Amino acid sequence: MIKIFIPSIDFTGTNKLQLFVLTRPFYTAEGWRNDLKLKERWGIADTFHYTDSPDEASFMLLPLPVNYYVNSGQLKELKAYNLLCLENDIKGFGYISGDFGKAYPEFSQFTYFRMGGFKSQLSDKNHGFPVSLSDHFQKIYGLEEPIPRDKSATPSIGFCGHATDSTLKRGKELLKCVLENGKRFLQNPFRNDWEPLFASAFERWYLLQTLANARDLHCNFIFRKHYRGGVDNLTEQKRTTKEYYDNLMQSDYVLCVRGAGNFSVRLYETLLMGKIPIFVNTDCLLPLTDEVDWKQHVVWVEWEERHLITFKLLEFHKAISNEAFKEMQYKNRKLWKEILTVAHYMKKTGNAL
Known part of the structure; x- marks a missing residue:
């Protein structure tokens, strides 16, 4: 015991x-x-x-x-x-x-x-x-396992979320980083944990535009001007949540890049749905890296190579077989359902003692 x-x-x-x-x-x-x-x-x-x-x-x-x-x-x-x-x-x-x-x-x-x-x-x-999430795949669609999509000639890219080219919004997000760094400087000017300047809504918008301008992609994007659509009542929350997961369900790949914090909730929601994340790595601290080979579950794009995002996606999609494409969908759902869980973390912690 x-x-x-x-x-x-x-x-x-x-x-x-x-x-x-x-x-x-x-x-x-x-x-x-x-x-x-x-x-x-x-x-x-x-x-x-x-x-x-x-x-x-x-x-x-x-x-x-x-x-x-x-x-x-x-x-x-x-x-x-x-x-x-x-x-x-x-x-x-x-x-x-x-x-x-x-x-x-x-x-x-x-x-x-x-x-x-x-x-x-x-x-x-x-x-x-990992981010703790309810199983909306089971809640909304009544399913336990993905219905894998076959590989198509034109990959479908999904995104539903906060993304805008608003100069005001971009300025506010950058100002938050500046103010946070100012607090840290006053506490200790010799520290190493500075917050990089990052306007998440703008950077998402820019990457989505890069993908949308590509000829060989089917883009299924829903742009929100505010986090979670800015809704403030239960009825609208349910509607936008369903719209969000429908967008994931109808996609092969999903753009996953950090938000206000240096992590992507959408990464875990994409895995939950048995889809393939296009993961833009911004020096992220991913879970269980000693156990999970994350590059086997995502299309991996380093932040410094974001201008190559379309090339990397098309290169990945061209190289993967139909069977491997379908298997990856099963493996991603399994990763979320069996490994990125409280139960697995508890077991791993206990075994490490």
Whole structure:
């Protein structure tokens, strides 16, 4: 049995969606518990067992984001948890939330999981982590496995999202980066974790225009002027969500490039749907790189080679056979469904001890 210690928190004042997702299989309104049905819902084996005694634990999970402790003046709590791990000779695991790729204080016993951040700027104590998503493929279409599309002579490229050439929007996004770097400079002018200037909505628009201007592609693009279409009621949210996933469903490939943070939610949504991402790598910290060969699941385009995006896509599509094209769709859905999961992360963490 692998026992997990999770520090107690104020459950009455905490939104469960703020919790580190690896702790969620043990979360109840009354506190951390070992509930077999809850574990089964998350796909967690009952061999993983919550304990309130750190001296019998195999490892520790921080319940709240690392940046929450730091930003709320609770750095001493992190130091105390690290000491507790040292005293009990166990490892600790935490999660860094938010868009910006800021480095946070590190401790000898702790490893951090995060979606954002820049691989070249961060230490090896920072590991990539997938975006948590509901299975809209099953929810909307009632399917468990993809219906693979045959390879066509003209590949279909999908995109539905925030992309605009607005000068005002571009200026606002760049200003956010400047202000964030200003805060970091005041904290420590000699730091290494600077936020590169990046206007995500404009850069997406530019890449989409590059693809749209190609002759040998079928482009199925829906441009939004605001994040998630700017909708503010449930009816419109449902409509635009359905429109978004229909766009994925009707495409062979989907453009996936970072947003405000240096990660792409669309990457995981594309895998979820059993489609092939055109992944534009902006020094991303991808999950499970010791286990997953990401270049076997995407059309890989380095940011510095973005001007070659059409060439790289057409080269990939020309080279792949129809059977390999269909198999890749199955493998991408399987990657999301079986590997990029809470259950797999828990198992991998337990096996590494």
